[in-house]
Amino acid sequence: MNKNDTVNILGIPLYRYSISTFIKNIDNKSKENKCISATGAHGLVTSVRDNRFREILLSFNTNLPDGMPGVWVGRLKGAKEMKRCYGPDFFEETMRASANSNLTHYLCGGNEGVADSLKEVCENKFGANIVGTFCPPFLQVKDYDYEEIAEQINQSNADIVWIGLSSPKQEAFASNLSKFTSVSYICCVGAAFDFHIGNVKQAPNWIQKIGMEWFFRLLMEPKRLWKRYIEIVPLFIYYNFAELIKGNFFKD
Template identity: 70%
Template sequence: MSNGEPVRDLKYELLEQEVKILGINIFAIDIAKAVKLLLKSDYESLESRCVSATGAHGLVYSKRNYIFRKILQSFFLNLPDGMPSAWIGRLKGAKKMQRCYGPDFFKETMIASANTTTAHFLCGGKEGVAAILKEVCETQFGATISGTYCPPFLDVSDYDYPAIAQTINETKAKIVWIGLSTPKQEIFASNLSKYTKVDYICCVGAAFDFHIGNVKQAPSWVQKIGMEWFFRLIMEPKRLWKRYFEIVPLFIYYNFAELIKGNFLKKNR
């Protein structure tokens, strides 16, 4: 973290690049701008800033869970992981808003930080996943990976966050990547940020499994028409059917309810 303008000025600048969707400020530009923002060196902070690539799942969950909603609202940056969020953002007037897909954001940040002093720490996935991803990041993206950690399967409140943070801090990493799932990864990141000495902690969901080939990604044309959820449902029906058959209708309903109440275009920052 270098000397420069206080982080509050950067956050103020961010407000002009965000749009509120279901009560959460969502980044309203594109991946290139988000990566540039993440790698800025002329701002300082005394705490680790949390970033989430969150889609309809996270936004709907935040409507039903007050604690999770406050966590997302406290994050430095929330990226629109799905096309539906980008569509809603454009309807609200954010004409430049593009989808900031977690796996793509992860990849582009790795590439942009190649041959720099920015070191990354990978935290997530089943045993061995982070180690494989480390090799992918170093050989394919040219990034510097200072350490990895695969959290055991525990309740999010049962992790020894000070111990995990100590492991991370010792590697001198600047950016930590969390590859769990929503809402666990955001809660994990929020708890971890109290003890880490890094610039950013980024939650990117299934990016770990996608980039090592454990999970097949939807074709780009499927992603662009907003049907990736259906593709993933076909790939993993037993795990995802309940989530998507609940999330998709509720995302539509909550936004329609805002429209009916006259709150859809309200700028409440």
Template identity: 60%
Template sequence: MITAMKEPDFGQILDSFYWNLPDGMPGVWVGRLKGATNMDRCYGPEFFKRVFQESADKSVKHFLCGGKEGVADELRQAVASKFANHNVVGTYCPPFRALSDDEFKALGNQINQSGADIVWIGLSTPKQERFAQQLKKYTSVHFIVTVGAAFDFHTDKVQQAPAWMQQLSLEWFFRLLMEPKRLYKRYLEIVPLFIYYNLKDFISDNHPKVVQNS
């Protein structure tokens, strides 16, 4: 959300998506304050888990795209053992650099030939959303879903925050404690800006409206 405020082109990418689901509780709280009283969290790793569980005995085929080298293959094994889902038809771990159009086209062809129905992308934000935006030009799948750290969580490479911390919107703090060197700069910027932008937006929405009839 903060990146979308700072980078309008990224905001346009989010606006072009079919769904934008609230992965964290802070977004849910803001949505409820703005009138979406039935809004609830759709936690990426849990959403990933539920879809794989529910589709285990169905003909839905999955393609895993993301993570460091080898992580997607480990995840294929994890979903087979944890969720009894053996319908992963392909994996791909993108390099840290940006892919060229030819590389996206080759990946799209690989996905199309695999017969996948859903492509799961597990990269950091905003990289994964930009990646999905490019990839959709070259694929004919039904859904491309970005799920962030779900790949690392379900391969047990990263520990998830306890449920009570997630409910209190303290997952960011737990992750900061686990990876302080990597995350402290991000959260030092994001947390204050999230509060600032939403207070500013809330005040603007509740400002008296002037109607002129002339």
């Protein structure tokens, strides 16, 4: 990704335009294993606290601004045209845009049966060409047999692999998988799988636009998410404010 197409937020370059603008540049002409992550406040804060995760995000071709807080900070830093590139929307728009092309997709993630259910949605609702699915067993990131998973993907002749796991696991998974696959893109989209098959309810658009989706999701899944958000929201504000005080806020 060209540096001019990004804005630095907590040390991570985030894409400064819209989903539609980004999708226009997607093609399957080369097998480069370009890793893409839809990265919100959770990922940005984790990158400050975890150097290994930070290195992974910095190695990715593109980090899309998944949440409104990142977009607001980006606009404050001068990226006035920056728009939210929400993971589920990026997934859907790419699927729809590829309906009349030769782009092929592989779905990797979710609990048992989720990827297969999503395959039906993508084919029947979006008109996309899904050439394979895989539900990773619940293991530590280091314990997966990436060569075996990559062999299945390579045999499917997929152009884009979609990873639907939680962050930061999905980014580490994608990074490891990219060492063995021959695809064009590996895209991390978090809960997009569950959203699109109806397993998890999405926040209404107006709640998303005011940056309160985290609170809506907390109400939907309090046991799983309370600890994450009680830390992430204050830390995101604190880290950006600290950059402002130190005079680093507007530095690339």
